[in-house]
Amino acid sequence: MSASEPISAQVRLPVNSHLIDHAGIIPSGDIPRFDQYMGWILRESGIDVRIVFLPSVSNKSIETQAVDLMSQLQIGKQTGQQRGILLLYDMKEQRLKVEVGYGLEEVFPDVFVNYLVQDHVKTFFASGDASLGLRLMLRLLQHRIREAVIGNDFDPRTISKVRELEYLSGGAGVNSVLALGTKDGSKPTAQPERNLAFPAGKSPASAYHTYLDWLAHWPMNLNAEFFTTESRQYLASLPSSPAYAEFILFGEYGKQFKVVERGDLALLYFTNTPFVSPHFFIKTNGEWHMDLMAEVRNTHEHSGGEYTWAYYGDQDKYTYAFSDLLVTLKGYRRIQDGDNRPLVIRGDR
Template identity: 75%
Template structure:
């Protein structure tokens, strides 16, 4: 039975789905607070098992129910208890010590019996983030992955000026790693090594370094004179390889020739940040895929990951371009269920061309020769 919730678009079209959390965010003024003397939470908070405790009024109030729902579905999917705590300051207590204390006091992850909990603790005044991982998840989230989140990814999204959006992207990165672990995939440190070398990533000096909150959002920058730098490909596979190269270069060139005209127009109007490109790149890098061509249309789908939706390509004047708008229209991402994406296209040229490849699995339309392994849902805890 399909019990998932629809919360976004396809893998590359996550650019649009993440606008769900777009809000102008101003850096709050730290309040007077003592982490040692004032209770971090109340008994009523514990009773409700809130995933977010925001004593700094750091996240827009309208976003908190959405975060709560999202993290509750992560818990159902993977049995991993994710909590976020935002404090105006740490008082006289080191953030590392407070994180350990909160893990114990809030009993994060203990309800699963396997210490399957993660705490994201943020010090607003000191602009520091600490990610504390329960013992039962150390193999799932090794130090190299956690350090990447804090030192690289976090700096990138905090600089974008939209804290809610950045936190959602961090949750998506965590969720993707959880999903890989659920189907038995070990963590591949090469993905972090590659991502750390991408030119658009900012440097970091460790967990205690400052994470400044910016005031502007980034957009892909159209570069008219650079349209030929990322040209259409002689095949869909070459066009896809160009797409991966495109993701690794910031700012994204929305005038890139490998994209269809409609896709370029779409990207030029879309707020984004380097974190978008990181998330997509990390989810697709090194994955195996197949390409099926039907006339001037092609479908690329993945055979060793059930978590990435297919890509669409079209041939014009003998060369192939990537059709991101077809992905926006035809695929959707889901959370909390056995499958993380589904094909929703109907009565368009791609759906007609590849109709024989579509099957329905547990209420989800998928590609019959793709990786259709379901998530093992741990159920509500």
């Protein structure tokens, strides 16, 4: 294939597909689900997310190929506002290029794109589970899109919490060399000597800040004292990865919250993001512990609607203690004094 020959002459690149994998990275059975997920993002926000895995970009530079694919696939053309983003992976050279449409440079500033390339994408390629890594990356993209839709600017302090970040300049789009790795044995071994770094809290707020610090350290200490015993057992049963920890941190770090205490129980909820469910805390022997199992039992996530989570607790101690704070909005049970701004679903217009 010559440098001037379009890539579509070599491989079929259907214009309406959101995920095109000609490098065999994603199991074929998972591709329809990813295509559907990115279709939901498009209907929800009007932002066209595309991911293309190629064996090689041949004689073209990856930068030129990304620009050509933006045009060939008509990425972001449906809205007429260049509201599209392409993630192009070159298998042969092991490089990723993120190309951001002009209409989305404020939604996806370079510092955010660089985070995806340098941190999250490297993690998912090294994890040995490309489908899981891709799913987490799409959730990061969707979270950023949702924050932008309700008018929240990107806060680079989130990334600073994870690493020392070099801020980029020079326009939208970043590329980096990546390596496909093997499974890294991602469940960490607890390190008892680190327990003192993550003690139980003197208050629910201090326990929560310890939780944020805990998320930013890898491998995570599964015996951290600020968790309840049941929460530690639950964490030990889950597969763990730095990508997932960073995903949670990305959604919560720097967000404003309120804490309501009722005896030995506390509820922490967010007041400047409607996308994060509340946290639960219990005081034992004068110290506050985070109760992840209460969160699992009492809150559920949702997709495709005006709200991304709802409260489902019933006849448990937390629901009894905080029932007066609950309100039902459009069929979703939420915290009355929290951030309850609904998403505007563009597909409903």
